[in-house]
Amino acid sequence: MCHVRQCKLALALLVLATGWWLQPCRASQAAAPRSGEPSDPKAHKTYQTGIEWERQGNQALAIESYRKANAQDGGHCGQCLRRAHDIALSIGDFKTAEAVLKDWLPAVNTDPARATLHFQIGVALEREGMGAKGDKQRGCFEKSLDEFRTALSLDPTVVGSHFGMGIDLAYLHQDDAARGEFRAFLDGDKNDEAADARAARFLNRLELARSRMAPAFTLTTLDGQHISMDKLAGKVVLIDFWATWCGPCREALPHIRRIAQKFAGQPFVVLSVSLDNDASKWKDFVAKNEMTWFQYRDGGFEGPMAKMFSVDAIPATFSIDADGVLEDQHVGDENIEGKLKKMIAHAAETENAKPAPPAASQAEGSGN
Numbered sequence: 033m034c035h036v037r038q039c040k041l042a043l044a045l046l047v048l049a050t051g052w053w054l055q056p057c058r059a060s061q062a063a064a065p066r067s068g069e070p071s072d073p074k075a076h077k078t079y080q081t082g083i084e085w086e087r088q089g090n091q092a093l094a095i096e097s098y099r100k101a102n103a104q105d106g107g108h109c110g111q112c113l114r115r116a117h118d119i120a121l122s123i124g125d126f127k128t129a130e131a132v133l134k135d136w137l138p139a140v141n142t143d144p145a146r147a148t149l150h151f152q153i154g155v156a157l158e159r160e161g162m163g164a165k166g167d168k169q170r171g172c173f174e175k176s177l178d179e180f181r182t183a184l185s186l187d188p189t190v191v192g193s194h195f196g197m198g199i200d201l202a203y204l205h206q207d208d209a210a211r212g213e214f215r216a217f218l219d220g221d222k223n224d225e226a227a228d229a230r231a232a233r234f235l236n237r238l239e240l241a242r243s244r245m246a247p248a249f250t251l252t253t254l255d256g257q258h259i260s261m262d263k264l265a266g267k268v269v270l271i272d273f274w275a276t277w278c279g280p281c282r283e284a285l286p287h288i289r290r291i292a293q294k295f296a297g298q299p300f301v302v303l304s305v306s307l308d309n310d311a312s313k314w315k316d317f318v319a320k321n322e323m324t325w326f327q328y329r330d331g332g333f334e335g336p337m338a339k340m341f342s343v344d345a346i347p348a349t350f351s352i353d354a355d356g357v358l359e360d361q362h363v364g365d366e367n368i369e370g371k372l373k374k375m376i377a378h379a380a381e382t383e384n385a386k387p388a389p390p391a392a393s394q395a396e397g398s399g400n
Contacts, residue, residue, distance in 0.1 A: 068111040075104035079112055091119045095128060099135065108139050117152075122339065126160035147187035154179030154196050161203065162244070173200040191220035195231055202234070202241035211235055226250045229262035233356070246350070246358040247340035254318065254327040259303075261356060266383060267299045268375045269352040273330075273343045275307040276317045281347045285321060288349075291369060292325045299354065299379040300372070305330050305337050307346060354379035 070076045082097030098116035102109040113136045120129035133153045140146050154176045161172030177200045180193035194217035201210035214235040221228055226248040234241040246269070250260040261269070272288050274281035292302045302325040308314040309332055318327050330337045333344060341350060349368070351359040353375050 068109070068114075070101050070105035070109040070112060072105045075101045075109065075112075078104055079109065082112070082115065086115070086119065091123050095119050095125075095132075099132065102135060107135065110136075110139070113139075121156070122342065124159075124163075124342070126156045126163075130156040130160070143186040144189075147183040147190045150179045150183040150186065151190050151193055151196070154183065154193065158196055158200060161200075170204065173203050176200050191217055192227075194220065195227060198231070198234060199241055202238055207238055210238060210241065214241075226260050226262060229260065230356075233262060233265065237355075240355060240357070243355070243357045245356050246352045249337060249340055251328050251337070253303075254315070254329070257326070259326065261352070264301055264352075265356060266354050266379065267301050268354055268372060268379050270300070270302045270372065271341070271350045271352070272302065272304045273307060273338065273341070273346050273348040274304060275346060276310075276313055277308070278346050284347050285323075289321075289323070291372065294369070295372065295376055298376050299383060300376050302326065303328065305335075307332050307335065307338060307343075351375065354382060 070079050078097055078101040082094045082101060085091075085094035085097055095116045098109075098112040098119075102112040102116075105112070113132055117129050117132045117136075120126070120132060130153055133149050133156065137146065137149055140149060157172050157176035157179060161169050161176060164172055177197055180197045180200070183190045183193045194213045198210045198213035198217065201207075201213060214231045217231050218228060218235070221231075230245070230248045246261050248261050250258070252258050270288075270291065272284075274284070276282070288302065288304065304323060304325065304327050306314050306327070306329045308329055311329060314329050317323075328337070332338070337343075341348075351368070351372060353359065359371075359375075
């Protein structure tokens with residue numbers, strides 16, 4: 033398996049100019065602060081230390097340094113808090129993400145900015161609740177609801193709060209209220225096709241809002257096809273994260289190809305997501321190896337798909353059932369074909385059980 037740091041090290045010969053792993057004291061060579069960075073010299077030095085910890089993959093110390101730098105700067109360092117928040121989310125530390133956002137609140141002085149922070153706090157609490165149980169879970173969802181309501185009271189245009197409230201209320205089994213929030217989101221949102229599709233599905237099948245759903249991604253494949261997670265509803269999806277420079281990924285390629293061929297023509301889709309930076313090399317490899325299923329290049333571990341699925345090592349594969357529910361990650365799982373076979377069979381049975389659409393009337397069929 034290629035871990036993030038190990039695989040990036042394989043690319044080091046191509047990017048020696050960065051050289052950060054050879055300069056453990058680089059933080060002391062602080063440059064002039066840029067916009068949003070701490071202006072206090074001591075705070076800026078701590079901020080640079082945070083950057084070094086982040087580059088070395090020590091997320092906990094990076095977060096600690098960024099929060100310390102913000103405090104040293106009088107609580108006005110937006111970049112410190114943004115970095116700390118993003119890292120906390122990426123490692124699933126939602127409690128810390130919430131704390132960082134609350135640190136940020138005193139530094140903003142407009143209602144729209146405060147609304148955005150309250151919305152983000154609501155998201156962090158909601159995600160924390162999804163991993164909790166019992167009273168703790170209920171408490172997270174109730175607090176999340178309060179944050180979303182506060183966001184809307186400050187800025188009614190933050191319509192994503194309605195979506196978040198729909199999720200919270202579904203988990204709290206307040207089903208009618210949950211449907212009302214999903215309707216409000218659909219009435220107000222005009223910009224997010226993937227979220228709209230998901231809200232519509234939750235509205236019709238509220239139990240899905242209480243499931244561990246795959247991220248609602250939208251992308252354009254190598255052959256120009258526009259696909260999204262929710263447009264693939266009814267099909268089992270296998271997402272394979274890989275790269276041309278990853279040896280274990282290349283070794284796994286025949287297995288992925290065999291799966292794609294074995295289940296061709298069934299309610300099943302394979303999507304390979306490349307973390308290659310070099311687009312030409314990726315395209316050449318795909319063509320040479322006859323990778324005829326869906327192909328997409330994410331560009332690295334910081335790419336949107338890799339972040340959505342919290343991928344920090346490759347090869348990594350995820351299976352998603354026909355309802356869009358995310359199954360466990362499979363890394364080197366020899367039994368994956370058997371699991372996919374059962375999921376695909378269930379998807380086919382569900383599709384066949386659907387009532388046929390009403391036949392057109394004779395008048396409609398005659399064209400008269």
